[in-house]
Amino acid sequence: MTTRSICFAGLSRDEQATVEAAFKQANAAHRWALANENEAEAVVVDMDSMYGQMSLMKAMSGGKVVVALTAGGRVDTDFKLSRPVTAEGIATLLAELETQAPPVAAEPAPVEAPVASAPAPAPEPAPAPPADPHLADYLRPGALKGPVRLQMGDAPAIVLDPAQGVYLGGATLKPLLPYATAIVREADLEPVDPAQLPALATELGGSHPFSRLAWILGLGGFNGSLAPGFNPNDRYKLLKWPQTEREFPRHFRIATVMMKGPALLTEIAELSGASLAEVTDYVNASLAVGVAEPDVIAPSEPEPAKGGLLGRFRR
Structure with a gap:
């Protein structure tokens, strides 16, 4: 059985210790090892922290299997670990990773062929350049x-x-x-x-x-474009009244509009009198510190199946 590696990135020290203890308990029926962020095959990213998007972009650019750790319902990754973290939740995640994200197999040793018919070796692909740090x-x-x-x-x-x-x-x-x-x-x-x-x-x-x-x-990092990982067609809302800086007087009007309820970026711009770029930059800044989030409507629970023709239509 192949040993696979995983990393929990961006957690506070207290939560890191709690999560790693739950991982050890869940890993009793599996074969995973904790590794650092650069070496791990799968990276669990804390999407509820101000550093979540940064860790997400780094993990994706490194070709990792990415898992979103969040208390919310919407994620932009193939795998999710719900908060609060439990050993049962981690065990379920490990099983999903083993089923849906198999480890990269080692390349088989080349078969020795006659010299006359051996093809010329293909050139090694150039390694991807590391992302520029900010x-x-x-x-x-x-x-x-x-x-x-x-x-x-x-x-x-x-x-x-x-x-x-x-x-x-x-x-x-x-x-x-x-x-x-x-x-x-x-x-x-x-x-x-x-x-x-x-x-x-x-x-x-x-x-x-x-x-x-x-x-x-976050305000100045994306030049009027929405930060990677977020959809410009989503509606965005403020979770609490943020600190508004006197250096940016239009931000008060933007925050006032967003506090009234979820809205599209274009709607916020129209109602606040700010430009779309100003609104987008402000939303980026609010997302970076966790005071804003996309508004996602949770799917309704399906009705229990009933017999007969009506039941089949409902199913």
């Missing part, structure tokens, strides 16, 4: 081992402190927009001594939660 990728849990400082171009310097889930920088967000689309490599991140963090907070302008940074990165 600042949002470094906000995911476990992406950074310690605090780092970043300054690119004319954008203000910021310090990321993953242990506290905060960034050090000014209170305004518009100056950080260049970071939304910039390619940020590990060489651009300068390690910072944790003992320097209090002084840097004073120097740079204060300490703010990662969610504010994720919001501005």
Whole structure:
């Protein structure tokens, strides 16, 4: 029996421990091993966190079997693990993966043929280039081992402190927009001594939660297009009244429209007086921090089958 590998990505430390304990219990009747995100065959992505879409895109670009971990009903993946996670739910998932997503078989050894008739070997395909990393990728849990400082171009310097889930920088967000689309490599991140963090907070302008940074990165990251994984023909709603930034006065009107009920992006634009690109950027930012979601109507429960002709029509 082939051992297969799986990874649970983007969970908090407490939930990670709980889920891995449930996995060990569920795995008693299977043969799976936990692996890191780069090496795992299947990746379970926490779609309810602000980092969910980032992890989803990374896993898909890496050719992984992707499983959505969510408390919601709508997913854009072939497999789903419902929250709260239980050993029974994981056992069901492993069985589905084993049935519907068989492991990639190793290539058979070439059969030795006579030299005269041996065909010329085909050239090795070039490996796919790695996805360009962006600042949002470094906000995911476990992406950074310690605090780092970043300054690119004319954008203000910021310090990321993953242990506290905060960034050090000014209170305004518009100056950080260049970071939304910039390619940020590990060489651009300068390690910072944790003992320097209090002084840097004073120097740079204060300490703010990662969610504010994720919001501005979502706002400016897609240039008026909806973030990958979301459908522009869906209706979108706000789950709660968000913090509206004074730097973006039209956002108050957009949020007011969305709080009235689910609506198409075009409807929100028409009712708020904002452009479609502004509405789309705002929805991206709200999706990134988990205060918005697509409105999906759950399918109604089928009626129990009845006998006779009417029952057959209903079935």
